[in-house]
Amino acid sequence: PSATRRATSYAERLQVNFAVMHGELKAEEEQEVDGRTSPPLPSVFPQPTPFACSFPMPIPSIQQKIKPSLTLVGTVQDKVAIVLDDIIDDVEPWALLAGFLKERGARRVVAMAPHGILSGNARQFIEQASSLDRVVITNTVPLSEELRSHPKISVVDVSKMFAEAIRRTHNGESMSKLFTNVTED
Numbered sequence: 001p002s003a004t005r006r007a008t009s010y011a012e013r014l015q016v017n018f019a020v021m022h023g024e025l026k027a028e029e030e031q032e033v034d035g036r037t038s039p040p041l042p043s044v045f046p047q048p049t050p051f052a053c054s055f056p057m058p059i060p061s062i063q064q065k066i067k068p069s070l071t072l073v074g075t076v077q078d079k080v081a082i083v084l085d086d087i088i089d090d091v092e093p094w095a096l097l098a099g100f101l102k103e104r105g106a107r108r109v110v111a112m113a114p115h116g117i118l119s120g121n122a123r124q125f126i127e128q129a130s131s132l133d134r135v136v137i138t139n140t141v142p143l144s145e146e147l148r149s150h151p152k153i154s155v156v157d158v159s160k161m162f163a164e165a166i167r168r169t170h171n172g173e174s175m176s177k178l179f180t181n182v183t184e185d
Contacts, residue, residue: 019074024067025096077105089117095129102131112136126152
């Protein structure tokens, strides 16, 4: 719900349509153990302790929780798809999402996040992911020169904005004015 509200807000400010992805996309070979399966039932159940109340229906047996597959609500056909999140760390899921969106007709896919950790073999994933056209992050996390100079990675400098926010806070000035009439500088 909050992600949908955020996407709606961005779309209104940019005066564009938006689509929302819901669910989980995994590499086919991946068998992740994430703790969402219930433990196996013991072969012999101990005698239950009597309850002070009775249940009108039997309690259902413990079952594995099913992860929903990825669903796209909206269209990306012939559009630039911008995928937003707060952090880009492991790049593989972003590359998989980009492929998912390209399969549904996106012309270009851009991943954006304020915090780009880009750990592990992020450079190789970004280079090899033909479906991921660009990664846009801010300079809130230091990056190696190798990553900063990569042609698919754009780093936006937010130091002036943070300095102005600190100055405004120190002087008791409005923070909302910091986000109106924003220029590319």
